[in-house]
Amino acid sequence: MTGTSLDRHVQRYAQRTSGMRASAIRALFAVANRPEVVSLAGGMPYLRSLPLESLAAEAAALVAQDGLVALQYGSGQGIVELREQICQVMSLEGIKAHPDDVMVTVGSQMALDLTTRIFIDPGDVILAEAPSYVGALGTFHSYQAQVVHVAMDDDGLIPAALVAAIDACRTAGRRVKLLYTIPNFHNPAGVTLADARRAEIAEICRTAGIAVLEDNPYGLLGFDDRTRRAIRADDAENVMYLGSFSKTFAPGLRVGWVLAPHAVREKLVLANEAATLNPPVFNQMLISRYLATFDWQSQIKAYRHTYAERRDTMLAALTDLMPEGTTWTSPDGGFYVWVTLPEGFDASAMLPRAVTARVAYVPGTAFYADGLGTRQLRLSYCFPTPDRITEGIRRLAGVIAGELDVMRTFGTSPLRAVGGPSSPAPDTA
Numbered sequence: 001m002t003g004t005s006l007d008r009h010v011q012r013y014a015q016r017t018s019g020m021r022a023s024a025i026r027a028l029f030a031v032a033n034r035p036e037v038v039s040l041a042g043g044m045p046y047l048r049s050l051p052l053e054s055l056a057a058e059a060a061a062l063v064a065q066d067g068l069v070a071l072q073y074g075s076g077q078g079i080v081e082l083r084e085q086i087c088q089v090m091s092l093e094g095i096k097a098h099p100d101d102v103m104v105t106v107g108s109q110m111a112l113d114l115t116t117r118i119f120i121d122p123g124d125v126i127l128a129e130a131p132s133y134v135g136a137l138g139t140f141h142s143y144q145a146q147v148v149h150v151a152m153d154d155d156g157l158i159p160a161a162l163v164a165a166i167d168a169c170r171t172a173g174r175r176v177k178l179l180y181t182i183p184n185f186h187n188p189a190g191v192t193l194a195d196a197r198r199a200e201i202a203e204i205c206r207t208a209g210i211a212v213l214e215d216n217p218y219g220l221l222g223f224d225d226r227t228r229r230a231i232r233a234d235d236a237e238n239v240m241y242l243g244s245f246s247k248t249f250a251p252g253l254r255v256g257w258v259l260a261p262h263a264v265r266e267k268l269v270l271a272n273e274a275a276t277l278n279p280p281v282f283n284q285m286l287i288s289r290y291l292a293t294f295d296w297q298s299q300i301k302a303y304r305h306t307y308a309e310r311r312d313t314m315l316a317a318l319t320d321l322m323p324e325g326t327t328w329t330s331p332d333g334g335f336y337v338w339v340t341l342p343e344g345f346d347a348s349a350m351l352p353r354a355v356t357a358r359v360a361y362v363p364g365t366a367f368y369a370d371g372l373g374t375r376q377l378r379l380s381y382c383f384p385t386p387d388r389i390t391e392g393i394r395r396l397a398g399v400i401a402g403e404l405d406v407m408r409t410f411g412t413s414p415l416r417a418v419g420g421p422s423s424p425a426p427d428t429a
């Protein structure tokens with residue numbers, strides 16, 4: 001496309017596209033995906049533990065036996081059998097729900113999009129943890145929401161900080177509509193909301209007239225085999241719960257869901273129909289068969305076992321190899337460790353050096369709407385084997401040590417920041 005032709009299109013773009021920014025690190029990820037690079041960047045599940053041959057037989061049987069339904073258009077809300085099974089899955093987290101209040105979506109990413117679409121006008125505030133999931137921030141920006149971050153500690157979102165953020169927004173005359181929270185095994189922070197805080201946070205939001213968007217794709221991936229009670233379990237009226245089969249089964253099927261208060265369900269279905277007509281029937285039926293005929297809870301246990309071993313490997317390597325002054329979180333489940341580099345570091349500026357040293361991560365600024373997170377980075381341990389994880393941390397530690405030497409010599413880092421990316425690169429899921 002020529003410059004003038006591009007300009008003509010740019011002039012026609014809707015205002016909301018100004019919130020859609022390409023990640024400044026996207027180009028680098030093309031290099032980071034080369035086999036010689038240890039990628040600690042992506043949140044890709046380790047699918048090798050799936051029973052692929054049995055799944056292939058199940059998919060073939062689905063086409064042969066139910067192809068006329070599976071390959072046809074379907075309902076905008078999703079197939080009822082799967083919605084019933086989703087209610088059983090959620091009951092593990094203490095949720096009592098009716099299948100009528102569940103809507104199947106194209107991954108929980110689509111559920112994020114649809115809930116934002118029906119609640120947010122340009123300029124409305126969404127409260128979100130500091131840091132927060134990069135894909136959610138991208139969605140929020142695309143609807144011109146203003147994201148206000150709320151502090152976390154090792155026990156997750158801090159209730160007093162939530163109250164203070166709501167008060168500050170109100171005083172400034174801003175309209176707060178949603179709290180977006182990832183209570184379990186946070187992406188990217190790796191922390192989990194303490195049980196004792198859950199009811200308190202729900203109460204704060206209810207009292208303030210703010211709906212809660214509880215995003216829980218990792219809830220069943222706790223390494224202590226304890227399933228935490230969902231916030232939604234104790235508040236059916238004010239919480240929209242997002243779930244997904246991406247991390248507990250397979251992300252390629254793109255099946256997630258939203259459990260919404262009954263009053264909201266209707267609008268969500270209309271939004272889903274407007275966006276996709278209906279979620280893919282074949283994929284829903286395949287998952288439904290999988291849940292009915294496979295020992296899916298043992299599969300989740302196998303995932304947990306794999307990820308726990310990799311988490312242990314990563315934490316041990318960090319302890320052994322990281323230069324002094326670097327700190328990190330210790331996740332009890334999920335995929336991610338959140339690292340804070342010593343004073344003066346810029347993780348975005350350091351990334352090209354890391355990729356040259358054949359290791360990749362996601363710089364912390366991607367997970368903030370306001371440019372914070374310069375000294376931080378996200379590491380994931382879900383995909384690389386333990387050996388590769390140790391090697392990746394060794395390479396990263398070498399890069400950090402090299403930066404420290406430069407800083408000691410010049411007094412400060414000579415590297416410039418690369419700016420604040422806000423939409424997900426392909427490798428940042």
Ligand code: PMP
Nearest residue numbers: 107108109133187244246256429
């Ligand atoms: N929420 C969080 C916190 C995530 O980490 C992800 C994927 N990385 C998603 C939502 C989207 O997942 P999916 O669309 O595959 O269900």
